[in-house]
Amino acid sequence: MIDGDADVTRFLTHLELERRLSPRTIVSYRKDLRDLRVFLEDHYAGAGWDWGDVERIDFRGFMGWCGRRGLSRRTVARKLSAVRTFYRFLHLEERVPSDPTRTLRSPRLEKRLPGHATAADIEAVFSGAEAGAAQNTFPGTRNLVVLELLYGSGLRLSELHGLDLSDLDPERRQVKVVGKGNKERLAPITGSAERAIARYMPRRLELVAASKAPDREAVLLNRAGKRLSRRSIQNIVRGFLDDAAPGEGLSAHSLRHSFATHLLDAGADLMAVKELLGHVSLSTTQIYTHTSKERLREVYRNSHPRS
Numbered sequence: 001m002i003d004g005d006a007d008v009t010r011f012l013t014h015l016e017l018e019r020r021l022s023p024r025t026i027v028s029y030r031k032d033l034r035d036l037r038v039f040l041e042d043h044y045a046g047a048g049w050d051w052g053d054v055e056r057i058d059f060r061g062f063m064g065w066c067g068r069r070g071l072s073r074r075t076v077a078r079k080l081s082a083v084r085t086f087y088r089f090l091h092l093e094e095r096v097p098s099d100p101t102r103t104l105r106s107p108r109l110e111k112r113l114p115g116h117a118t119a120a121d122i123e124a125v126f127s128g129a130e131a132g133a134a135q136n137t138f139p140g141t142r143n144l145v146v147l148e149l150l151y152g153s154g155l156r157l158s159e160l161h162g163l164d165l166s167d168l169d170p171e172r173r174q175v176k177v178v179g180k181g182n183k184e185r186l187a188p189i190t191g192s193a194e195r196a197i198a199r200y201m202p203r204r205l206e207l208v209a210a211s212k213a214p215d216r217e218a219v220l221l222n223r224a225g226k227r228l229s230r231r232s233i234q235n236i237v238r239g240f241l242d243d244a245a246p247g248e249g250l251s252a253h254s255l256r257h258s259f260a261t262h263l264l265d266a267g268a269d270l271m272a273v274k275e276l277l278g279h280v281s282l283s284t285t286q287i288y289t290h291t292s293k294e295r296l297r298e299v300y301r302n303s304h305p306r307s
Contacts (some may be wrong), residue, residue, distance in 0.1 A: 003046060007051055008033055009012050011089050020182040022158070032082035032220040039065045051087075057085065059104050073107040080106050115250055116257040117241065122151065124244035133199060138207055141200035142228075143236050148193035149175070150237065150252055154259035154277055155187060156180075157252045163219040170194050179278040187276065260288040 012030060015021045021029075039062045040049065059080070064074045084101045091099040103188075117125065129147050132140035149155050158179040167176040174186045189197075204221060206237055208214040211225025218227035237252040256277070263273050274285040 005037070006097055007090060008086075010093070011086055014089060022180075022182070024158075028078075029082050029085070032079040033086060035066070035079065036062055036083055051090055054100060056104055057098045059101060063107065077106040080104065115248070115254050116261045117245055117248075117250055117254055119262065121241070121245040121248075121250075122258060122262075125151075125240045128240055130245060133196065136199070136203070138203040138223070139195070141203050143240075144196045144199045145193070146220065146233055146236055147240065147255070148190065148196045150255040151259055152190040152193045153187045154256050155277075156256060157230055157233060161228070161233060162218070164217045165219055166217070168197065168219065170197060177278070181280075183278065183280075185275075185278045187278075225238070257288070264288050 008030075010024055015026050015029060016023075018247045020039075040054065040058065043058060043061060062083075063076055064078065066079060071079075080101075084104070087096065087099045087101045090096045125147060126144075129140075129144045133144040134140070146160065149160055150157075153175065155175075155177060156179065159179055162178055163175065169175065170189075173189050173191070175189055176184060177187050178184055207221060207223070207225055208216060214225030215221060220228035220233070222228050222232060234252050237255065238250070240251040241248070241254065259272050260277055263276070264270070270282070270289065272283060273288065274282055277285060279285045
């Protein structure tokens with residue numbers, strides 16, 4: 001239904017070729033616009049309509065429809081953001097006379113602090129990973145590299161998944177990553193990450209030599225010699241985190257949160273952390289200051305005799 005819509009097709013092509021968004025992001029936009037179209041078909045009861053016919057009150061109805069389907073406020077806000085981007089495009093392309101989403105308010109979101117591991121949790125995670133790597137097996141050495149780059153460099157899961165050998169620069173202790181919006185940045189790597197990579201590379205070469213049609217470019221490989229999937233990376237990290245902090249529900253992204261939180265706890269400059277994370281806006285990084293403040297409050301509540 002949505003795939004036959006010329007306006008949507010042009011919009012998605014614009015996102016892919018001009019804005020160079022990731023395929024996963026474009027799939028998300030397509031799904032959000034498909035949901036909007038499903039709602040509008042029912043809302044207009046089969047009567048003929050066009051994107052230029054939709055009014056502000058119709059979008060309010062769409063938000064209510066999403067809520068009745070059990071979607072969270074955060075998900076509804078994301079869908080509304082996709083719709084706004086679509087209508088800005090239509091207006092700029094003169095496909096609609098005005099942008100009816102311009103004054104539309106998103107649902108108010110509850111502030112959620114990022115989940116992160118404590119310093120003790122991190123110590124337990126790396127203790128287990130280093131013990132596995134010391135056996136000098138392919139999975140053991142690879143898994144330590146996964147953890148070192150996620151926590152030591154603050155990489156996103158997608159950034160780690162996409163790393164190629166040509167992106168590594170061990171001599172300068174840095175790695176080139178492609179982040180959100182296809183933006184490149186250089187991320188520093190720790191000395192322990194450099195050592196983990198050096199121990200992993202011989203095992204990787206052995207696997208590549210023994211595999212049929214291996215992926216020779218990807219840094220992280222599975223046992224078949226192919227690029228390690230996002231899901232596999234997530235499962236590896238969750239295994240270590242569940243052992244170190246059972247019941248906390250921490251994930252691969254929690255290591256990135258921990259990277260930022262621990263830097264700020266140690267007195268790192270907020271602007272420096274912003275650049276290390278590859279954030280466009282400082283406001284995105286500022287949530288980690290709230291995390292650090294919450295940690296201080298918890299220490300106070302648990303430690304002060306009259307708290």
